[in-house]
Amino acid sequence: MVAPVTVARAQGLFNLAGGLWPLLSLRTFERVYGPKTDDWLQKTSAGLLAVSGMSMLRTAATAEGVRAARRTGVGTAVTLLAVDVVYVPRGRISPAYLMDAAKEIAWLTAWFKAGRLSRNGYGTGGHGAEERGAGDRGVVGAGADDRGAGDRRAVGAGAEDRGAEGQVASHASDPRLLDVYLNDHLAGASSGAALMRRAARAHRGSPLGPQLEELAEEVRQDRASLRGTMSALGVRRRPSRAALGLVLERAGRLKLNGRVFSRSPLSDVVELEAMRLGVEGKEACWRSLRTLARTDPRLDPVRLDFLIHRARRQARALESMRASCVPHALTTR
Structure with missing residues (x-):
């Protein structure tokens, strides 16, 4: 994984x-x-x-320096990407700017992948990890000396028995991962809500219109429920993640699906498939939270059971609509 300070300086050179x-x-x-x-x-x-x-190119290898560069880098990439995906389809700027859109998506992806390092330290290429590792080895070594050779052998044997499973459990216990998990789902919820609203508008006056409008309202409510859950758990919302979800949804509109000047029937199938996948991911999120509710009183298990049931009903409704659109969009002859 590339260190955040490296991403900052590379994007700085690019800009x-x-x-x-x-x-x-x-x-x-x-x-x-x-x-x-x-x-x-x-x-x-x-x-x-x-x-x-130039400012990003001179990013200091400190936690504050990386945070400032991240704000600048993500903000710049989101702004340029939004301009590209909004004004290219309108014919206001050249289609060549789609190449720039792809580059900005790459920078946003790089920041997303480097985000975990920036939360764990400066992201200077491993110096923080080395210092922590040396400190940990010192503590373990001192304790082992006090316990004697017999205890050291027991500790070593226990560590070998646990192996990779112990490492996974240790990583999974990091509470910061819940922040990443829920913010990722919130970004997906923002993208899914925008796609659902657009599909409802596209089918207004058709048999699918009322169903999609009802689902769009439910998805909006589900997103509000997720925000409330994050507040109850003390998880801070990260607007940059939600903004990225909306930008990627707009970027998806550039896919023509075989038509240039009118809406393609294939768009109905592709969009309904994307919405169903999004709903299934949302259900998985509710189920994960339902598991945590067994030990965390801040989570309402009754409410989560309702949300899980509703997500399953939404998935069935979307699958039924998708199946009805397939014969109109696809043929083997």
Whole structure:
């Protein structure tokens, strides 16, 4: 896994180069991304991007430095990605900007993968882990010396018997993982709610319309339930994750499914499949929380049982709609 400080400096170099390009050679930039109406506006945005990149390139290898770079990097990537996926379909900017959209998704993915390191330390490439490891070895060694050779052999044998299972249990007991888990599901809920609303609008006036509108309202309520659960557990919501989910949902609209100027029948099948998968993931989240409710009084088992039942009903309804759309969209002849 790449350290967060490395991601910050790499994205900084990328943004610095991207910002300097139109400043140094607007003509070659326009050959790739199309002509610009207002050169001054392009150069202004390029200058801001270059300054942002220069700041990230100088990210300090400290916890605060990485947090600041993460905010800048994720914010920049989400903003540029949103512009690309909104204005390319409208014909306001060149389709070449879809290449930039793919790059911004790559940076967001890199930050997402590096997020765990930034929460565990600076992300400077393992120095923090080495220091912690040395400290842990010192404590274990001192304790072993006090216990004597016999105890050391017993401890060693116990560690060997536990093996990988003990390591998994140790990692699973980290309470910070619940933060990651629930924020990931909240991002998925935001994306799923947006997709459900769009599908309901697309089918307004059709037999599927009322069902999708009802499901869209239920999904909205489910997302509110997840937010309430996170508040009850003291899990802080991370808006950048939810924003990423919405941006990726918009990016999915660029898939044409065989049609350019009208909605493809295949879109109905693909979107209903995506919604069903999302609902099944949501059910898994409720079931995980239901397991935790056995020992955590902050979680309401009755409410979670209701949410699990509702998710299963939603999945059955979506599957029924998907099956009804398949004959209209697909054929073997």
